[in-house]
Amino acid sequence: MIKNNVKSLPKAKTSKMDLSTKISVFFITTIVLVILAVLVGYILYKSVPVFKEFSFFKFLFSGMWAPARDGEDGSYGLGKIILSTLMMLFLTLLFAIPLTIFSSLFITEYLKNRTKKFVITMIQLLAGIPSVVFGLFALDQIGPIFVAMGAPTSGNMMTASFTLAFMALPTMISLSVNAIESVPEGHRFASLGLGMTKEKTTFGVVLVAAMPKIITAIITGVARIIGETMAVILIAGNSTKGLNTGDGFFGFIFSSIRTLAGTIGLEMLENHGTTHESALYAIGMVLFVIVIFINLLIIAVGNINNKKTKSIKNLKHKKTKSIKNNYRYDNHNLNILVHTYTEKRFAKKVNSFILNFFMISSTAIIVGFTSWILLTVMIKGIGGFDSAAFVEIEGQRSGIFALLFTTILLVLATIIFAIPLALIVAIYLAEYAHKDSKFAKVIRFSINVLASTPSIVFGVFGLSLFVVGMGIPMSIFAASLTMTIVILPSMITNFEDSITGVPLLYKEAAYGMGMTKTGVLLKVIIPNSTKGLVTATILAVARIIGESAPVYLTLGTAVRMPSEGFFSSGATLTTQIYMMASEGNDPHTLGVAYQIALVTIFLVLGLNFLSKYIGFKLNPINKKISIKMRFKLFIGMFTWTSIKKVSLKTKKDTISLYKKWINFFNFKRMKIYIKNAKTRNKVIKTIKSESKLKSKSKNKTEIKESEN
Template identity: 65%
Template structure:
């Protein structure tokens, strides 16, 4: 029975093959679409590149440089509002709130609701509340208040995860040294959670740059220099792309739109790369490497790497996968499986029969 049960691996093999197939297919589809979008924007943006568009776009007061400045102002002002609020809520949920607290459950429920709300809803709310009701003009300030509500849920979630990832041993050691709750948070928890906090902040910055719907309803769509600071109206990179795409199929306009999209893509990818760099530097296990050593290591990885061994390993992996695939549909294997199943059923039938005979004998002895 042990032998036949061990040989019964067909179901697990098929299940494993199907799961691997779907995982690999999903990954390939995502990588293909992402690469297609990035390369498409880069090629079309470089093909239609015009230096004059940075100074002035046709039909507008200014150019791409003005949209970059407005975008940066929006990012700075939004983070000024969002970071303190997110950090306070995250620290409360991670350090003070009890798991069964109704107030904490209400906060988490509100965070989940806000996370699943479409961004255009936030734009309508910002337009009706901050601009119509509170009489704030369409400006970077009004747009930053709206974007604060948009990025609060992901910021709170990332900050809370960063705080909860700090080992409890650190807190216990701090309490053992006589520190109170406040000092433990500021001297132990937050410094050790800084890597996750910085990473979440940079990813939220990329979210601010990428949003268009909440911004053009509260900031405006005209391309102009932000001469009035945070109370200036204007267009960000994404809202300018949206307005140009909505104008029609004019080749000149579409070319400038791809150029603006290229600048946005470079900015977002740069922020993601910077996020990885900062997270790496804030890692306690990080060791600073000199300039010469760093590039010598990169040279060894790129030039002296054994690429032949990689292809050999890839070929062996494909061969093993193909052999497993053929083995699943092997007639000889299925004959062995069927024979083992028959043997297993016969053994189980004999065991049940013997058990019934023993039970009947035991019953007769007890009756006697």
Template identity: 70%
Template sequence: MTLKLKTLSKDSKKSMKEKIKTMKRYKSKSKKIDIASKNLIIFMTTIVIFILAILVSFILYKSVNFFKDFSFFKFIFSGDWAPGKDGASDASYGIGRIILSTLMMLLISLLFAIPLTIFSSLFICEYLSGRLKKFVILFIQLLAGIPSVVFGLFAIDQIGPMFIRMGAPTGANMMTASLTLSFMALPTMIALSINAIEAVPVGHKYASLALGMTKERTTFSVILVSATPKIITAIITGIARIIGETMAVILIAGNSAKGLNVDDGITGFLFSSIKTLAGTIGLEMLENNGLTHESSLYAIGLVLFIVVILINFLIIAIGNIGNRKRNKHKKNKKFASSDYNKNYSYDPHKLDVLVKTNTESRLSKKVHSTILRGFMITSTAIIIGFISWILITVVAKGLVNFDSKAFVEISGQRSGIFALLLTTILLIVSTIIFAIPLSMFIAIYLAEYAHKDSKFASTIRFCINVLASTPSIVFGVFGLSLFVTAMGLPMSIFAASLTMTIVIMPMMITSFEDSITSVPTLYKEAAYGLGMSKTGVVIKVILPNALKGFMTTIILSVSRIIGESAPVYLTLGTAVRMPTDGFFSSGATLTTEIYMLASEGSSAELLGVAYQIAFVTIILVLGLIFLSRYISNKLDPLFEKVTFKQKIIRIYSSIFKFNYRKWFAKLYKNIRRRFKKLIRALSFKTIKINYKNRKIRKKVIKDIIKDAKKNSISN
């Protein structure tokens, strides 16, 4: 019996040793895999900085020839832009008037966009809830999905003629461009503003309401003030969007290098035909007069790039100001809780009088609330109305001008819409193949490997932000110079996809990182507790749980590829043809053909074909947006799964089984109650009481201030 036990113990010792050896081998193997994967991720991450370095270096290199003969300050501040052939004595290269025109267009756009952004964002966050809130946000997302050239087509056909009736000489002018660009920048500005408002602590709102402030005053005096730094960041991001827009501006701004018209009064000034910085590059890059002219266009690209970097530094500075204010607020809290301030006690009778007189129903209070609520409702209604206007116009005109022959052949071209669609799909596939791995590696590094205080990670994030806000025309110029001219690639789907990869990478990296960081920490801790390596946790835990966000990001990136026209216009071409050479075929996408048709003229036939292509593009983009929402809902385990039959029953019940009589009776009672309140508020007796309370309140506040001063002097 004893011998048997000894042999068992020897066997167990051997098996234990073998297990330990196996575990050591597994650990060393997993450690090697972790090191290899980390090095690969870091290597792929450095590509972002490398891309930015190449981008800046290339633009600088191309601009050098111009700045050898022309000073930078003369280029910026001189007003005449009249490029000529190399060596021409009458050629002048000054962008002063173009800069001034761009800034004035930006200012007018912001005069429309900022109030609409603030009022609508506050209304969506503070007054809407449930399905209605989701519906309004979805509607604004639809505005973001509309390609810029469709905006340009719509502005030529609808907004331009509206301004002609107001006295504009032509439909393409500064006011048309400003109004259109303000609505193009709104989705980005509103989305970031909503995030800022929702980040304000709920306690701020409840504390304000508990002190007797109205909901409207709380919304504007507490919530808006708290979210102001981030809202300013949203506005600055919108500025980058407005400055960088190219193809739509070329269609609707007039493209005159003479600058602002100051001779014909305010009407002539507002309806000036202008040329912008980005528009100048888009118009003249493919049809320049020589090396000097080409180099001057790269110099304009350099100016735009400098503006983008300054905008990003400004965003960082505003963020730092917000942090300083928060730190200062914490110090003030400590000071408020010190013994010095505890020595003073307020008279309970005076406080009671203040509360009673201030919480009385006052006319001014109600008028103030009604006006603010009216502004918020009107702003949201304007945005929804504009989105409805553009969607209804594109769909209606697309259906009216629908011609099946255009799918096979567009007049004056070799092929039709089917060729455009096929070229667009090949561009999407080629771009996604390059963009997904690069973006994924960089997002994993920033979310899982980079230290919070790492300077390398901070540099990468800054580079990503700079690339994200860089005008797409700059990427187009870069792609044309590097991939087509320097590397010798033909103008093709492949060259355009390399350019578009750089365009969509910043957005994909940011969204992928957000999806990875949203995976609960508990999942990762449990995986590490089971002995999984870092690489195993990333592959088997983080990536599967972040799949929902990844799918949404990829679909939205596809809609961005469809909507872009400036980089594609410069690297792919504009001729409508079937992509018979595969990824090395040249041609046109849906959006570039809309631009070509809209720029060629405003005849009914051309506009009809343009609207038909715009209709196909809108259907494609909106389909992708709804697909992204469907996939995100499908992958959400908490989402209520409803069959098609159940949906039909719900819609039928909500329309035909709804108690309309009860709803109208409730509405009548509500209107009657509010009318009685208004009559009571406007009565002489109420006004007299409010005036008396106001006098009492002022007197009590003066007494409290006097007592506080006496107390501070005595202490």
């Protein structure tokens, strides 16, 4: 009886209000789906003209991209651009994957309490830095390092790959940490109980168990790398000639390249005719197809993981049978094997030292890079502080105040559109849609695809539909409509998670008291999911501030006060950083760009910490803790003493590892190890030969019995 009551909720009273609420939710959900379908359909429609002149395969695999100019015939081939994008992706993953795996394992399996919180906070700080700030930093700091190594300019494939690796790391690490933490503790205890070292357990058991989800995290990072636009435009070089294969290895890795997303961002506002514009839309279609393929790959990896658990059980059963049938150990041989194997310590210690070294160094690299970029922005932003820039930037009508005001208006307008739409769709998915229905699965898949779609694709859609098609001028209003579509998928997902997080007992109690479905929604579900809704909204605001590609295409680039309200054109903080960074290496210009970057980072990181603070405050467990104590706990993570403790601990760990390695590196122990290895191999050979003889004799007896 108890099980049946838990599975099925009490029937709610139906009323006209419930019917109207249900119809409204269905209607607005349908509108959102229609908007998303129009986005895809419009991009496909605008891509058609280029395929009338060029075949699909010629467009994809031809190597020449030369848009028509001054009446000349153009050539639109993506072969070299696709190859450059894939090569940049390969180099980026070459940096990102080892750092992700080693640092994620070190964070989850070795760090504890305060140190773990400190490292995770540093990774979250890295995630909060806007992409254009990465581009500005790479152009000013990373590019010159590669120039000193032989690169012709700061903008090249190596600079772009190295920077994109650190841009994708926060997403990849956070998902990987969640995957590793979900591995049952029993796996670790069983491995350690069998005598395996901590490092062997971490890499041989925990990593293997979490690998499918880690692969999913890496695939998600691939979507971020391929879709990045404005930062890549600043640091990749933007040459359409493709990879440099004539100047050796260094000439190859320092090639000036152009990516798919970067081509759209560079040429959309200055396209030369219908065919050129259609070719840019076709690039957007290619990016969209890549994103769909990535999401299908994530689903396939998840299904493989489910099948793998079943196959592992069958394999274990088969292995135990074969071992029982083939090998017989007597006490003498078994004692020799155990004794000689326990002396095999040198190899274990070397292996542990190497793995520890890579884990510690990977985590240190990430923390060091985050500190490097934040300190650079702070030092250059404060060092080159110009109070006059807040009122008027040189060569512009207004200053940073105008940029800040325009950004705030864009945030307000976007949130006004996005919150109701996202909330209603989330309510439909959480409360009305059946979990096993194909329609709900299609909606969720579409939302996941759009959540990982490059923002430049949304920018192109907004430019064509809202600005060109509907005649809305390039303004805050047009940019807010575009940004609503950009943040809508992630907001729907976060809102749905917060709504489904409301305990089932709350709903049962409300229905048991005779409340209607609408009453439960308004008085139970939404109030109890306020924490998640507010947090998701603040994170969406931080993304609006950090985005630049869609805003660049729909708002404009002129620095001016928004005197016409929501119909004013202008520039936001991030688009102005992009414009100033692309102008050149003038020290004064870069100083003002760093100043704007400092304001942007303070805004974005402040909003991220505000979301955490609200989540902490709304948690009933933490209500007894005073605000003063919370502030001390937060500041305590960044004090010199806490940082010193972290560095001293890692220093002690590395010294102890070096000492252990040196102690075991002696010739006497190596002689013992070699001698034991020889005896162990002899015993194993004798056991195998005896088992073969026994199996042959068994086969002969079976044959004789069958003949008789």
